[in-house]
Amino acid sequence: MTDMAQPMTSIHQSDFSRARLRRRYARERNFKIMSVSALGLTGIFLVILLGSIVLNGWSGFLGTELRLEVTYSDEHIDVENPANGNFRMIILDALRERFPEATERREQRALLGIVSNQGIYDVREALLDNPSLAGGSLELWIPAATEVDMLNKGYVDRSAPEELRLIDDRTIAWVDAFDEAGDLATVFNWTFLVSGDSREPELAGVGGAVLGSFWILLVTFVVSFPTGVGAAVFMEEFAPKRRWVDVIEVNINNLAAVPSIVFGLLGLAVFLNVMHLPRSAPVVGGLTLALMTLPTIIITTRAALKGIPPSIKDAALSIGASPVQVVSHHLLPLAMPRILTGAIIGMARALGESAPLLMVGMVAFVVDLPSGPTDAATALPVQVFLWADSPERGFVEKTSAAIMVLLVFLIAMNGLAVYLRQRFEIRW
Amino acid sequence: MVESKDTPDAPCVKMRTRRLKLWYGDKQALAGIDLDVPEHQVTALIGPSGCGKTTFLKCLNRMTDTIEGVTTEGRVTLDEVDIRDRSVDVVQLRARVGMVFQKPNPFPKTVYDNIAYGPRIHGLAANRRELDDIVESSLRRAGLWEEVSGRLGDLATGMSGGQQQRLCIARSIAVAPEVILMDEPCSALDPISTARIEELIDELRANYTIIIVTHNLQQAARVSQMTAFFHLGRLIEVNGTAELFQSPTESMTEDYITGRFG
Numbered sequence: 001m002t003d004m005a006q007p008m009t010s011i012h013q014s015d016f017s018r019a020r021l022r023r024r025y026a027r028e029r030n031f032k033i034m035s036v037s038a039l040g041l042t043g044i045f046l047v048i049l050l051g052s053i054v055l056n057g058w059s060g061f062l063g064t065e066l067r068l069e070v071t072y073s074d075e076h077i078d079v080e081n082p083a084n085g086n087f088r089m090i091i092l093d094a095l096r097e098r099f100p101e102a103t104e105r106r107e108q109r110a111l112l113g114i115v116s117n118q119g120i121y122d123v124r125e126a127l128l129d130n131p132s133l134a135g136g137s138l139e140l141w142i143p144a145a146t147e148v149d150m151l152n153k154g155y156v157d158r159s160a161p162e163e164l165r166l167i168d169d170r171t172i173a174w175v176d177a178f179d180e181a182g183d184l185a186t187v188f189n190w191t192f193l194v195s196g197d198s199r200e201p202e203l204a205g206v207g208g209a210v211l212g213s214f215w216i217l218l219v220t221f222v223v224s225f226p227t228g229v230g231a232a233v234f235m236e237e238f239a240p241k242r243r244w245v246d247v248i249e250v251n252i253n254n255l256a257a258v259p260s261i262v263f264g265l266l267g268l269a270v271f272l273n274v275m276h277l278p279r280s281a282p283v284v285g286g287l288t289l290a291l292m293t294l295p296t297i298i299i300t301t302r303a304a305l306k307g308i309p310p311s312i313k314d315a316a317l318s319i320g321a322s323p324v325q326v327v328s329h330h331l332l333p334l335a336m337p338r339i340l341t342g343a344i345i346g347m348a349r350a351l352g353e354s355a356p357l358l359m360v361g362m363v364a365f366v367v368d369l370p371s372g373p374t375d376a377a378t379a380l381p382v383q384v385f386l387w388a389d390s391p392e393r394g395f396v397e398k399t400s401a402a403i404m405v406l407l408v409f410l411i412a413m414n415g416l417a418v419y420l421r422q423r424f425e426i427r428w
Numbered sequence: 429m430v431e432s433k434d435t436p437d438a439p440c441v442k443m444r445t446r447r448l449k450l451w452y453g454d455k456q457a458l459a460g461i462d463l464d465v466p467e468h469q470v471t472a473l474i475g476p477s478g479c480g481k482t483t484f485l486k487c488l489n490r491m492t493d494t495i496e497g498v499t500t501e502g503r504v505t506l507d508e509v510d511i512r513d514r515s516v517d518v519v520q521l522r523a524r525v526g527m528v529f530q531k532p533n534p535f536p537k538t539v540y541d542n543i544a545y546g547p548r549i550h551g552l553a554a555n556r557r558e559l560d561d562i563v564e565s566s567l568r569r570a571g572l573w574e575e576v577s578g579r580l581g582d583l584a585t586g587m588s589g590g591q592q593q594r595l596c597i598a599r600s601i602a603v604a605p606e607v608i609l610m611d612e613p614c615s616a617l618d619p620i621s622t623a624r625i626e627e628l629i630d631e632l633r634a635n636y637t638i639i640i641v642t643h644n645l646q647q648a649a650r651v652s653q654m655t656a657f658f659h660l661g662r663l664i665e666v667n668g669t670a671e672l673f674q675s676p677t678e679s680m681t682e683d684y685i686t687g688r689f690g
C-alpha cells in the first residue's frame with residue numbers, strides 16, 4: 001500500500017522504464033536505417049539503369065562527317081537534267097583523288113564504303129540547289145559510314161586481329177588520313193532526331209517513331225479522356241447505386257490490371273479483322289491503347305470526384321443548381337487537376353507500351369515520317385525493340401539513345417502531372 | 429395566399445407538413461410530423477441529437493432526394509402546393525427554399541462569384557450591372573458589404589468562419605428565396621460571430637420565412653418566434669417561443685429545456 005503513495009512520476013524513472021526507452025530508441029534507429037537503405041538501394045538501381053543507358057546512348061546523338069572536295073565534272077553530269085547525274089562516281093572521283101593508290105575495283109568499292117549512302121543524295125541536293133555548280137567543284141561535309149563512325153567513337157579495338165575487326169587496316173589508314181588532314185569531324189547528329197528508321201545505323205532516326213507516338217497518344221487521348229471522364233461522372237453522380245454499378249466497378253478495376261498484350265489481341269481482332277482499319281497505323285494503335293488507358297482514367301476520375309467535399313455539392317444543390325450544373329460548374333472543375341494528373345500518368349504508361357502495338361502491326365520497318373494517324377508508323381518503345389534486335393554494332397548506341405529520348409518524354413509528362421497537381425489542386 | 433386573411437395574431441402559414449414520415453433504409457427517422465411554419469417568422473427546431481430536426485429540415489427543400497435509400501411519405505406544402513408532387517421541379521423549389529448549412533461551405537471561388545453563381549444559373553440578372561447590384565444588395569443584407577466590398581475578387585475560402593457563414597447566407601439570399609432553412613448555422617462559430625448572425629436572422633425575418641435548427645436553447649429563445657421540440661422522430665410540442673419556454677405543456681419538453689436530459 002505504501003507503493004501507492006509514491007508520486008506517479010517515479011514509475012517513469014525506474015530502471016524498467018529506462019530499459020524500455022532504450023529499446024524504443026534502438027527500434028526507431030533500426031527502422032530509420034532500414035528506410036534509408038531501402039531508398040539507397042532504389043537510388044543505386046536507378047543510377048545503374050540510367051547510367052548504363054546514358055553511357056551507351058550519348059554517342060548515338062553524335063555522328064561522324066568527312067570533308068570531300070567534289071567536282072561536278074561534265075562526264076558525270078547531264079547539264080540539261082542535273083537530277084540525273086552519276087553522283088556515286090563523283091564521290092568516288094573525289095576519294096580517288098585523295099587516295100590515288102586505290103586502283104583496283106575492289107579497293108575502290110571499299111573506298112566508296114567509308115562514306116554513307118546519304119552522301120550521294122547530299123552531293124545531288126547541293127547541285128540541285130545551285131545548278132551553276134555544274135563543271136565546278138565544292139567542299140562538302142558528308143556523313144561517314146557506320147563502320148567509320150564506330151571507329152571514330154572508339155568502339156573499334158585497333159589492337160584486335162584484323163580478321164576479327166569490324167574494319168580492316170587499309171580502311172583505318174584512310175580514315176586516319178582524313179583525321180590528320182582535319183577533314184574528319186564529330187558533329188551533333190540531327191538526322192537521328194528528325195528522320196525515320198533506316199537500314200544504315202548512321203542514317204536511322206527516332207523522328208518517325210516520335211511522330212508515330214505523338215499520333216498514337218493524340219488518338220488515345222481524344223478517345224479515352226472524354227469517354228473515361230464521362231463514364232466516371234455517370235457512375236459517381238448519376239447512376240443509381242445498385243448492384244450493377246458494383247459489377248461494373250469490379251470489372252473496370254479488373255481491366256486496369258489486364259496485361260497489355262491482351263488489349264493488343266483485342267485491337268487486332270476488332271479494329272483490324274472486323275473494322276478493317278489500316279494496319280500499322282497510329283489510329284489503330286491509339287484506339288488499342290485507349291482501351292488500355294480507359295480504366296485508369298475512370299478510376300482516377302472517380303477518386304477525384306470522391307475527393308470533393310459533399311458540402312460543395314450540397315451548397316450548389318441548395319441554391320437550385322441542377323445535377324448537370326453541379327457536375328459541370330463545380331465537381332468537374334474542382335476535380336480537373338487530379339483527373340488530368342491521372343490522365344497524363346495513364347498516357348505516359350501508354351507511351352511506354354509496346355506489346356499491344358506489336359499485335360496491331362506497328363512493328364513494321366517504316367522509313368517515312370507519318371503525316372497523320374492513318375499513315376503507317378511505329379512508336380518509340382517499338383523502335384527501341386526493333387533496334388535492340390538489330391545485329392549491327394551501330395544500332396547498340398541508337399537503341400540506348402532512343403531510350404533516352406523516350407525517357408525525356410516520360411519525364412516531361414510526369415513532371416507536367418506533378419506540376420498540375422501542385423499548382424491547381426485545392427486543398428480542403 | 430390571400431393577404432386579407434393575414435392578421436397579426438394568426439400569420440399565414442408558409443410551409444405545412446402533414447403526417448410526414450421518413451425512413452433511412454429500414455430505420456424510421458420521422459414518425460408523422462404535423463407542423464405549420466408561419467410566414468415572416470423565425471421557427472426554431474430544438475431537440476436532442478438524432479431526434480430528426482435536420483432530417484425534417486432537409487425534407488422542406490427535398491435535399492433528402494440526394495441521400496441514398498431514403499423514402500418519405502406524407503404532405504409537405506409550400507404556399508399550399510405539395511412540393512413532393514411530380515409537377516414540382518426540385519431545382520425551382522430549392523431556389524424558393526434556400527438552405528444554410530452547419531459548416532460554412534463557400535465555393536472555392538471569389539466572393540463575387542459565390543454570390544453571383546445563383547443569380548447566373550437562374551437568369552436573375554440581364555447584364556453585368558444588374559448582377560453587380562444583386563451581389564451588393566445580398567452582401568448588404570447579410571451585413572458583409574462593409575467588410576468585403578474592397579475585396580470581392582478574393583477567394584471566399586480565405587475568409588474567417590463567421591464571414592464565410594454570412595457569405596453563405598448572402599449566397600442563398602441572392603437567388604431571392606421565400607424560405608431560408610438554417611441547419612445549426614452558428615455551431616462552428618465563436619460567440620461574436622454567432623451574435624452577428626443572430627442579429628442578421630432577426631433582420632432577415634422581415635423579408636423571408638426562416639426555419640432554424642439549433643442545439644442552443646438560448647439562441648432559440650433569442651431569435652425565434654415559434655419553437656418546435658422534437659424527440660426521437662416525433663414532434664412533441666410546438667408553440668410560441670415565449671410560451672414554450674415559460675410554460676411547456678409536455679413534461680418531456682420541460683425536462684429538455686430545464687436541462688434534465690438531452
